Amino acid sequence: MRNVEGIPKLVCGASGIAHHAQDFATARLSKSVYAISATSSFDEFLEPAANAALPLYASPAILVEHEGLRLDTGTPGPMRAPGEASGSAALEVAMDEAYEACGMDPLAFRMANYAETEPGSGRPFSSKALRDCYAEGAKRFGWSKRPLQPRQMRDKNGFLVGWGMGTAVFPCPHFPASARATLRADGSALIETAGADMGQGAWTALAQIGAEALGLDPAQVEFRSGISTLPDGGIAGGSGHTASAGQALHEAGHDAIATLTALAVNDPESPLYGAGNIGIAARNGRLHRRDDEGRSETYAAILARAGMREVVGTAKTARDPAAAAAYAMYSHGAVFAEVTIDPDLGQIRATRLVGAFAAGRIINPLTVRSQYYGGMIWGASFALHEEAVTDRRTGRIMNADLAEYHVPVNADVPSLEAILVPEEDAFVNPIGVKGVGEIGITGTVGAIANAIWHATGVRVRRFPVRIEELLPALG
Numbered sequence: 144m145r146n147v148e149g150i151p152k153l154v155c156g157a158s159g160i161a162h163h164a165q166d167f168a169t170a171r172l173s174k175s176v177y178a179i180s181a182t183s184s185f186d187e188f189l190e191p192a193a194n195a196a197l198p199l200y201a202s203p204a205i206l207v208e209h210e211g212l213r214l215d216t217g218t219p220g221p222m223r224a225p226g227e228a229s230g231s232a233a234l235e236v237a238m239d240e241a242y243e244a245c246g247m248d249p250l251a252f253r254m255a256n257y258a259e260t261e262p263g264s265g266r267p268f269s270s271k272a273l274r275d276c277y278a279e280g281a282k283r284f285g286w287s288k289r290p291l292q293p294r295q296m297r298d299k300n301g302f303l304v305g306w307g308m309g310t311a312v313f314p315c316p317h318f319p320a321s322a323r324a325t326l327r328a329d330g331s332a333l334i335e336t337a338g339a340d341m342g343q344g345a346w347t348a349l350a351q352i353g354a355e356a357l358g359l360d361p362a363q364v365e366f367r368s369g370i371s372t373l374p375d376g377g378i379a380g381g382s383g384h385t386a387s388a389g390q391a392l393h394e395a396g397h398d399a400i401a402t403l404t405a406l407a408v409n410d411p412e413s414p415l416y417g418a419g420n421i422g423i424a425a426r427n428g429r430l431h432r433r434d435d436e437g438r439s440e441t442y443a444a445i446l447a448r449a450g451m452r453e454v455v456g457t458a459k460t461a462r463d464p465a466a467a468a469a470y471a472m473y474s475h476g477a478v479f480a481e482v483t484i485d486p487d488l489g490q491i492r493a494t495r496l497v498g499a500f501a502a503g504r505i506i507n508p509l510t511v512r513s514q515y516y517g518g519m520i521w522g523a524s525f526a527l528h529e530e531a532v533t534d535r536r537t538g539r540i541m542n543a544d545l546a547e548y549h550v551p552v553n554a555d556v557p558s559l560e561a562i563l564v565p566e567e568d569a570f571v572n573p574i575g576v577k578g579v580g581e582i583g584i585t586g587t588v589g590a591i592a593n594a595i596w597h598a599t600g601v602r603v604r605r606f607p608v609r610i611e612e613l614l615p616a617l618g
Contacts, residue, residue: 518583
């Protein structure tokens, strides 16, 4: 539903709803999702928008279809949650229409159709704290005060107020990656992996992961990245870089510690002599015997006695194929949105966004929260601002500059809150890390669209939402 003159389009239907007057919890749905994506006349790229229906909401029947439409334009490509952003937008609007047909609260309807296993495959989730996301987000937002019917709330200026919600979901990709860790004679360390940091904070998190694996404070560790001659850190994208490069750094650090441990436990002069690898723990720049914490030695002392300047650990990692086959791996979240709408002009403001997200182990809460903010802002931009307009005569983009391609500014998103919901995942990778870069977009678009309906009674059928689509109902 990122429209270029109406293409691509997504049709999302929630049907087969069983509704019993005395028992709303019996509401169940089947899903049919059909996506049309534009591609060029000379190449092929289809945005997998309909696939957003596969991991969400329990259903006995799911039909997902994609169709490509060849146009005389440039070939499109992936952009931040490709498929998930547009697909989840349509799906969440359809879910709201289904709850309305049942006379249920939107959150209660989603809970009634909560998927305990992945609907598309039947596999168990590696972890799923979505219920906690719903509960924490709803509590912080004040969702319990939401009237069921639309056009029931106004603010002090007489503007229409609407509250909406959407479920956020994004897969947890994992790319092959390599890393190197070097323990130096002075007790410091160097960790290396190639990769890009576009401002998402990956290098901060990766340095923390490497330092932890080496049993050192981050201040004692030099981190090198961004150079193509370094070990390949995998793809810096797809919400998978921290997990992929992070696992490589984690295992390279453990490899270096194993080499250092072998020096110590085989040296009769070391207090660790004879302990064996299984009996050693690395902490605060020292190796400790697990059975006797008083017997320990610094990294520097071990290297000095061995006459070595450094020890090097390396690793090449990928996702465990058995775990990938056995478990469905996703980050989850819930976004709650408030909009105000001028009843005379139809002007829409997203005045409040609250998102609650569960994404496995959080390495750095500050950078993760920033990523969630960025995702929710982009979701608001998708819903209310961004649109590429194509010249039908030439196939060229007509608003290819920031003067005419609208993006939000600070005044457009006055209130943001991101809640980090605790979640442990023993299967997604050895460090328990999922991705956070794109999930904030999913859920937000649908939440804003549903809030617009709650304020006006008008259902959204395209993005960005236009003033002229609301005015007839407001007049």
